[in-house]
Amino acid sequence: MxxxxxxxxxxxxxxxxxxxxxxxxxxxxxxxxxxxxxxxxxxxxxxxxxxxxxxxxxxxxxxxxxxxxxxxxxxxxxxxxxxxxxxxxxxxxxxxxxxxxxxxxxxxxxxxxxxxxxxxxxxxxxxxxxxxxxxxxxxxxxxxxxxxxxxxxxxxxxxxxxxxxxxxxxxxxxxxxxxxxxxxxxxxxxxxxxxxxxxxxxxxxxxxxxxxxxxxxxxxxxxxxxxxxxxxxxxxxxxxxxxxxxxxxxxxxxxxxxxxxxxxxxxxxxxxxxxxxxxxxxxxxxxxxxxxxxxxxxxxxxxxxxxxxxxxxxxxxxxxxxxLIKPEIQNPSLDPFVVKGSIQFENVSFTYPDTNIKAINNLSFSLSAGETLAIIGKTGSGKSSILDLISRLYNPDSGTIYIDQQDISKVNLKDLRRQIGYVTQDAFLFSDSIKNNIRFGRLEASDEEIIESAKVADLHDNITSFSKGYDTLLGERGVTLSGGQKQRMSIARSIVKNPIMKY
Ligand SMILES: Nc1ncnc2c1ncn2[C@@H]1O[C@H](COP(=O)(O)OP(=O)(O)O)[C@@H](O)[C@H]1O
Ligand SMILES: [Mg+2]
CATH class of the missing domain: 1.20.1560.10 (ABC transporter type 1, transmembrane domain)
Known part of the structure; x- marks a missing residue:
């Protein structure tokens, strides 16, 4: 009992x-x-x-x-x-x-x-x-x-x-x-x-x-x-x-x-x-x-x-x-954290705990704010895993990741994630209207902002060709988007999120 x-x-x-x-x-x-x-x-x-x-x-x-x-x-x-x-x-x-x-x-x-x-x-x-x-x-x-x-x-x-x-x-x-x-x-x-x-x-x-x-x-x-x-x-x-x-x-x-x-x-x-x-x-x-x-x-x-x-x-x-399980990833701090944008990996290694696959082995690099980095590698070489680590979906096993010289495992997790725009390879679409699927990036976004982001993501013309436009339903009982459209949807989400924090 x-x-x-x-x-x-x-x-x-x-x-x-x-x-x-x-x-x-x-x-x-x-x-x-x-x-x-x-x-x-x-x-x-x-x-x-x-x-x-x-x-x-x-x-x-x-x-x-x-x-x-x-x-x-x-x-x-x-x-x-x-x-x-x-x-x-x-x-x-x-x-x-x-x-x-x-x-x-x-x-x-x-x-x-x-x-x-x-x-x-x-x-x-x-x-x-x-x-x-x-x-x-x-x-x-x-x-x-x-x-x-x-x-x-x-x-x-x-x-x-x-x-x-x-x-x-x-x-x-x-x-x-x-x-x-x-x-x-x-x-x-x-x-x-x-x-x-x-x-x-x-x-x-x-x-x-x-x-x-x-x-x-x-x-x-x-x-x-x-x-x-x-x-x-x-x-x-x-x-x-x-x-x-x-x-x-x-x-x-x-x-x-x-x-x-x-x-x-x-x-x-x-x-x-x-x-x-x-x-x-x-x-x-x-x-x-x-x-x-x-x-x-x-x-x-x-x-x-x-x-x-x-x-x-x-x-x-x-x-x-x-x-009674304690979430593995905890928010360590409630202090506001404002990102300028430099990223540094220091001897980072990471193994997926469920599969024991070592996705990242002793990775170090450094990137200043405003710089662009393209990572090229074979399928399964660990490219996506790097991004998962930056938004702290997982913690690395060893090594440290810094953003603006601050260890990300010590900064406000909510603020960190709020300021990262992440266009995923496979965009998950919820059974809702197109509008609301884009709004997912930022719940308080206005209709104009949504349309603007769809235009930037080159999705606007596709959407307006549907008879219900932005109110078209997706998923189970709605329209199925093509693979390319889905990825653009993912881009539109990140754009509408506008992940630069304003205080
Ligand atoms: N969520 C996961 N759980 C367990 N293993 C994973 C997971 N995601 C990826 N992996 C494994 O980690 C390795 C790196 O994957 P990933 O970073 O997605 O590669 P890439 O993006 O370079 O194609 C792969 O061998 C993959 O099987
Ligand atoms: Mg990948």
Missing amino acids: KALLYLNSYFLKYKWSMLLGILITIAAKIFSLFTPKLIGNLVDVISRFLSSDRSDLVQFKTDLFLNISLLIGSALLAGVFTFFMRQTIINVSRYVEFDLKNEIYEQYQRLSLSFYKSNRTGDLMSRISEDVGKVRMYVGPAIMYTMNMVTLFIIAFINMYREAPSLTLYVIIPLPLLSLSIYYLSRQINSRSTEVQQHLSTLSAFTQEAFSGIAILKSFAIEPLSNREFQSLADTQRKKQLDLTKVQALFFPMMLLLIGFSNILVLYIGGRQYMDGTIKEFGTIVEFLVYVNMLTWPVATLGWVTSIVQEAEASQQRINDFL
Whole structure:
């Protein structure tokens, strides 16, 4: 349960709603627990009347009316409170889910590139969706059902014990059994449904890749291969799904079996005790039947809740693993840093940590402000890596990089990056308008500045030839830019960024 302690700050944040929810849960249970007692009373009223000389019809009707009204009244109140129980506790769990997602996303934004290299996108996604979802089950339903169970059990047990102590002990014997078997069943269901989920993401990753690469698939005429692979993936999916269905199908029969067993115990042992006089009123047996049926579901949920908590613990552990990572690249200073432009490399070496490829080996050069340097080399010789190091997307393993005689690992990182215009080889385009894709360079840029930068990047004429001009959508549901257009877009972004700082 250690990992789940992380959530305590959230419980503290929502403590009043949580407390209110718990009180409402208790109230809801108290009212619903009037039902067995009142039904027992009703049966007693009827059986007493039937075994009497049936003369006092008025009294009989009054008693009947009173008990039925109370029954309806308490059921209504129990219903109202049950409604608010969900409205409070489940709402809190949704707020916590929201907060946690934001916290994880912010952490993702902070973490350095090397983090993304060593973790798969699918894992990042599942932390923020599936794992948070499982944690929410702990914050909401698990706590709600536990409160439910505890209140119900305590009150029902006291009521039953006062009524018929030995019968009570007999009928609660099957309950732990029920709880235990539901626990094992839930674990099976959870582990199998995790497998279904995991395989489903493999399947969707495959499909997504096939769609994005459809042009390549078709031009190499390998659709049949793609079909076969999909079929085999889908086939595995079907098998896993059927495995899951098999255990799910056991859930209700098992519950019914154990409930039936408890009912028989009540009838058999209760009946005998009624005959030998241990139980005075026939209504007690009916009352017990209602109790037993009321108790089985919450007792079953105890097993279910235990497995929810275990899952949540594992999920929160995985989330914590990410949340507690310190970004490798930190901003060391908040002092403003204004760049004039001289760059100096001093014995810089750099190896990509994930691939162990040494991209830069003991590189030194020096460049004054205003000078231009062209670097020529074979593919993969480390040219782009130099630029990544200058904007501190990575830290060098050894050596120092200076800008204006200042070690860049010691200056304000935000200012440093703000003053670098970097035209990347492959421009990533977001699914948004052309205008907003260029504005990416500087969010507050005006439309005129955007057009101006597109003109400088020689992209303006291309854009105006689209019917929607600068509002043309790019990406998934929009226009696809050519390779050359993409690179110009990248240039336009850097121009609009205008990375010379003004103070
Ligand atoms: N993000 C990365 N992770 C791991 N290895 C990389 C990464 N980027 C580049 N490399 C490797 O580093 C070497 C230098 O790459 P790069 O600087 O992009 O070369 P160039 O730009 O000169 O073609 C290559 O062997 C490449 O495989
Ligand atoms: Mg390159």
